Amino acid sequence: MSVWDDLIGQEPLAHTLREAVAAARDRLSGGSGRGMTSAWLVTGPPGSGRSNAARAFAAALQCRDGGCGQCHDCHTALLGTHPNVTLVATDRLSIGVDSVRELVRSAALMPANGRWQVVVVEDADRLTEDSADALLKSLEEPSPRTVWMLCAPTAEDVLVTVRSRCRLLVLRTPSPPAITRMLVDRDGVPEVVAAFAARASQGHIGRARRLAHDEATRNRRREILRIPTSLIELGACMVAAANLHEVAQEEGQGVAATLDAKEVGDLEAIYGASARDGRARGYPGALSTLKKDQSKRRTRVVRDTIDGALIDLLSFYRDVLALQTGARTALVNDEVRADIDSLARRGSADSTLRRMEAVLKCREAIAANAAPLLALESMMLDLRV
């Protein structure tokens, strides 16, 4: 077991990082440390394990054995509680300039353990232009012991000023067999379920895990895959849009129910007994900021849930297209092959491509802040059989 074992199907990337860790050790012992890089940009599709890769690297830098996976440094670095590893994961839609200035300050401090000060920014695509500006100097001329790990879906998602100062690391989409093996070996999932989850997740490890472990997730996916053949008349299209929207809203409420009250409680605890009746100075302002953030997070959960459903829909039409064009590839949704087959026989490859475009258009509209329900309705109408 080492920290690299967590990188599922990413052998080339793990190799690069191992070399960088060796160079870092060389530098710590007074060598030139050639090959050590202090600003990295880790990219890869959602669920490919960007944050895991960054954490593994952080752990390997702090570990005396280069990432044994067993010692205190490894454990705490992976969890994000290591004093010299800062994890920045945001639930907000953007990372503000104030938090970046704070990060730059703490990144410049000499690490207490005499090794490295590692900062992992999980959503570097959410840096605003001002935040990026605040970061540039530190990326270009970092303090001798500072390592930045920025993560984003693709290099293009990050402002060019930032990405041009980083060494790029690209994660591949993990293959279904690699994910199946992980689910079986590590999580003890039965082979059949693991293979299904790996196939249905299309290389998204988090989704594969949820599908393998959570029946509600499997049921929801089954419902989504029923949509394409149900869209026969206008009414059905409107119902499908409303249902999908409602499920996403419920998901958002669910997250809110588990997190919101706890966060308000934590805030009250910070401000003490006088917080509740509004006498504590600064409390009303802090509470209002928190409420705004919570509302943004709800919005994001709703959008993410809808996006996950749209990806499932796309995979369905991709399967339809595969049958129509006679492509010799395995179906992502083999369990609904009959539906896929019936839709394939009823339409042409052109009509399927048009439907895939409608789904993509809907994803883009929602990402660009369109009202989700309206975007969904318009898409369902375009998907009508």
Ligand SMILES: [Zn+2]
């Ligand atoms: Zn270790």
